[in-house]
Amino acid sequence: MLQTEQLTINIGPQHPSAHGGLHVEAVLDGEMVTDAIVHLGYVHRSVEKIAENRTYAQYVPYTARLDYLATHLSVMGYVQAVEKLADIEVPERAEYIRVIMGELSRIASHQLCIGSMAIDIGATTGLLYCMRDRERIMDMFEMTSGQRLLSSYMCIGGIAEELPEEFFPAVHSFLQDLPSMIKEYEGLLFGNEILQARLKGIGKLSAQDALSYGVTGPNLRACGVNYDIRKIEPYGIYDRFDFKVPVGSNGDAWDRLMVRKEEIVQSGSIIQQALEQMPEGAVRSKVPRVLKPEKGREVYHRIEGAKGDLGYYIVSDGGEKPYRLHVRAPSFINLMVLPLISIGGLLQDIIVNIATLDPVLGEADR
Amino acid sequence: MNTMQTVMEDIQKTWGDQVEVLEDKYFDMIKVPAPILPELFQKLNREHGFNYLANLTAVDYKDRFELVYHIYSMPDNRKLAVKADLDHDNPAAPSAITIWPTADWQERELFDLMGIRFEGHPNLKRILLPDEFEGHPLRKDF
């Protein structure tokens, strides 16, 4: 009998497909994965501790660095939580602009997810096509705040500044081109048989497992669970828009990707509606320079982030800084199922699973 | 279908004075002693459909730790916050991992950053910080 040995290899933290600083210790039998252990913390900055030493307003840019691929959504969750905590009203127009920016962020994040999945399985051109389209969103962010990736455009009580003139033609032309972009991804990537063979049936997650492991966002919806916080527990003005929640059926890598593709379309429709409904008016309400929420109050506010259920838990002690701030990061929780869906598959499937779970390590490690 | 009211009544009937109902603008909130947490969670999960532990965290109040669970019921769209006070010198709580596996990493994170032990957790190791790190950064005295 031939003696064989299991091989332990470390995927990451320095690896082309590590998506930041993810470290997966995979035990292989040949190319078959028999065990996978996720190690986190390579991008840990202890943002929760930092929060205790910054005022509420000073902390806004830190939240932008959590999910840096959908920064407006990260910031939106935080500012809305603080507004709930201190009972601050937000002007109508600012709410609409928040929705527009947030949904643009979601589109950018999903485009990058599709693109990075493409390059992770060797279709380099797919990444470039997605990046090219995401670039237009980045340009819009630059117009509004001067920052492309980490724009802390929203602030407590509204948004920092009125949208610039040139933003409107840019967003309109982007929405107009959105269907043709999707068509192009379909032609180049989703219609490809090799890609389908690599994604369909890979990394299957049952709805039961997804629920018990607290998986949220597109990953949960891919399992067939219709759970979108924008619909279930509408925050801001999300109850005013008419959109569908795309739901998958198999919970495999393919469905996770298809759900994201559909969400891009739905986000586009939300932006369109927001642009049509948007009233004139102020974009920022009067907020005291140093915010001091009542002592003993606390809030847990959650929004539908690009990666899932993004929650902020803030406790106030009446001072100008949060007494305790906790971020319920969807990437962190979603990564928990990576071993579950990878064991029994091939080494190449781990890469697909990481890419389609779409974790952002800035958020997972915090 | 269970309304939130019947849930609260059921809890109060079962544990009586041990359950303290707290006022909150957004959540139904209760505070219970740590030892009854597993039974409470069992009841919430099995009988009242609370299938989603969204958030598990803790606050250091210098004299005590306060565990906070934000629990949702996906089918009925209800939410409940459960709190439990822990001793500051030797913080320990029963693990919720058998009821909601999602507690796994969240408990490890609390152990790592806050220094709270979760009894019954199969793999209570540091998760974000290196294993040889000393201290627990989110404590107020760090």
Place this chain on the structure above:
Amino acid sequence: MMQKIETIFVDLADWFIVLLQGWGIPLAWADAILLLVQFLGVVAIVLFNITILVWLERKVSGFIQERPGPNRLGPFGILQTIADALKLLTKEDIIPSKTDRWIFRTAPILFMTVSVMLYIVLPLGKDMQVVDLNVGLFFFISLGSLSTIAVLMGGWSSNNKWSLIGAMRSVAQMISYEIPLALSLMGVVMIAGSLRLSDIVAAQGNVWFIILQPIAFLTYFIAATAELNRGPFDMPEAEQELTAGAYTEYSGMRYALFFLAEYTNLVAVSALASTVFLGGWQGPGLPSWLWIIIKTWLVMFVFMWIKWTLPRIRMDHLMAFSWKVLIPVSLFNIVATGFGLYIFKGLGG
């Protein structure tokens, strides 16, 4: 004039022989020296080809991906490859401490040597062949499979798990694709009745074998892509999974040798495709050596096009595809060709 251009290289060789004989060197020796010079000439042409090829690959990928590609050094960035080669040459030669040094050093050299030797039998024009072996095609295929050993040596000696997996994949892949590669060429050999490449070219005087053997061309093309470790079959490198597979620990000029050898193989395989299926150096108007270049470059462009469009196939799908699809199809092609030939003879053709 046309005639002059056509035979320019042949005339050059004749002149060289006469020159050597003029110096009092016996004919046998002169022939041997000429062989060496021809071989060096081929190597020089190949290397020159590759500098352009690497640049072109980047330009083509840039074109496909809607970006400019290299455009700084020289007109259209054509000097980029030279700059890269210089950079790689001047890099520190790092050999990790726990490698099997001897094998680690030999592997890239072996790979390069094997790749260059492929050109010996290729007819690069009318009467332009270093050696016209009577088993030319067989020689080409067997040498081509030797490169597997070089990759295995590199991956094994690196003492790196990624390299090892890359090398294992490479061996598995090359062995399973060697079979359909050889089998698909057999149909051509049956029609031409010879393994000698010049005979195969001559047999295509009237009609190219791509028309008589379209299935064989397809199976050859797919198997060759796998043999070359090019996308979508770039399993041994699989940058996004295995970092750089068998070449992970290689750096500087040793890495460049692997890199060059892969491109050398690409040119060779494309040249063989045009020799065996596309009528070789035959073509109207232009000199023969220009025709083979044009055909080779066309085939290479298709290789690039495929690489930059398709995602990578999974390892088990790859093996299944070879054993369950390519090999049966090429076997069927051989049978069909046999019947075809029999009927053709029966008709008195």
